[in-house]
Amino acid sequence: MNKIGVIGGRDSVLGFRALGLDTCIAENGEQAKAALHRMAKENYAIIYITEHLAAQIPAEIERRREDVSPAVILIPGREGSLGIGTAGVHAAAEKAVGADIL
Amino acid sequence: MPTTTVNPTRMELTRLKGRLRTAQRGHKLLKDKRDELMKQFMEVVREDLALRQKVEQSLARAYGSFTVASALMSPEMLEQALLCPKQSVSLETGTENVMSVEVPRYEFKLASEDGGNIYPYGFAQTSGELDDAVRELGDILPDLLRLAEVEKATQLLAAEIERTRRRVNALEYVKIPQMQQNIKYITMKLDENERANTIRLMKVKDIILKEAIEERRETDKAEGADV
Numbered sequence: 266m267n268k269i270g271v272i273g274g275r276d277s278v279l280g281f282r283a284l285g286l287d288t289c290i291a292e293n294g295e296q297a298k299a300a301l302h303r304m305a306k307e308n309y310a311i312i313y314i315t316e317h318l319a320a321q322i323p324a325e326i327e328r329r330r331e332d333v334s335p336a337v338i339l340i341p342g343r344e345g346s347l348g349i350g351t352a353g354v355h356a357a358a359e360k361a362v363g364a365d366i367l
Numbered sequence: 368m369p370t371t372t373v374n375p376t377r378m379e380l381t382r383l384k385g386r387l388r389t390a391q392r393g394h395k396l397l398k399d400k401r402d403e404l405m406k407q408f409m410e411v412v413r414e415d416l417a418l419r420q421k422v423e424q425s426l427a428r429a430y431g432s433f434t435v436a437s438a439l440m441s442p443e444m445l446e447q448a449l450l451c452p453k454q455s456v457s458l459e460t461g462t463e464n465v466m467s468v469e470v471p472r473y474e475f476k477l478a479s480e481d482g483g484n485i486y487p488y489g490f491a492q493t494s495g496e497l498d499d500a501v502r503e504l505g506d507i508l509p510d511l512l513r514l515a516e517v518e519k520a521t522q523l524l525a526a527e528i529e530r531t532r533r534r535v536n537a538l539e540y541v542k543i544p545q546m547q548q549n550i551k552y553i554t555m556k557l558d559e560n561e562r563a564n565t566i567r568l569m570k571v572k573d574i575i576l577k578e579a580i581e582e583r584r585e586t587d588k589a590e591g592a593d594v
């Protein structure tokens with residue numbers, strides 16, 4: 266069975282646990298990186314990570330961008346949206362079209 | 368001038384012509400692929416952006432409810448209430464082929480022990496705001512999964528489009544002109560050889576003719592002297 270993981274701060278992931286998703290609490294970039302590695306190795310299909318943590322490990326996120334699995338998806342954390350996720354969509358559009366047309 | 372040294376032979380010419388035909392067909396096919404990928408990409412990226420905005424807004428709302436709930440309850444109580452989830456999500460992953468790009472497809476099933484009740488706690492010691500927060504998050508879940516699907520598709524398609532565009536450009540602006548130039552060089556060289564050969568033959572013919580005339584004149588002279 267494929268699993269869905271959520272990496273984020275304590276406050277951010279609390280609710281996802283109630284939904285039955287696997288959560289992993291990470292308070293800094295190091296912990297987030299370790300959690301991401303572990304989840305990727307354990308065949309998680311989707312890993313949600315809060316933007317706040319993703320901002321600290323951009324290289325790790327970038328590396329998994331072109332792999333089919335796992336899908337690393339940024340979600341806003343408790344602290345609010347940093348706009349990184351939306352920026353990612355714009356970056357993809359720019360990469361494909363050559364200009365940000367959205 | 369050709370950029371690389373080519374043998375100006377007929378065999379090389381035939382080979383190059385064949386390669387040029389293949390390259391032109393490949394170029395056309397890749398261009399079509401790029402156009403179709405772009406069409407698919409535009410659909411996906413628009414959905415991605417819309418979905419992302421929706422999810423981010425709903426998440427912010429759900430977090431708000433959680434903040435209220437955590438203000439009304441002690442952190443320990445909150446933790447305890449959410450510790451053992453009643454609901455579980457099982458995910459089936461598959462892939463869909465979009466123009467030779469493998470794009471993930473997720474099928475998910477929600478399984479809760481008793482239908483409808485997603486709250487993993489008793490109502491006695493928790494606040495109503497927590498119920499709201501959990502329900503809101505539960506409502507977001509389908510969108511969140513769809514977002515994962517669409518966002519991954521966007522990333523993969525973008526990478527494939529970039530690759531395809533590079534190949535189209537390499538063929539269009541480097542490979543095909545290079546081969547055309549080489550073909551031109553070889554044909555010109557062969558024509559030149561042909562002309563050189565003709566001239567040589569004409570020269571040889573002249574020399575032979577001149578010699579024959581000389582010889583004839585000499586024999587005529589000898590005959591004249593005899594007479």
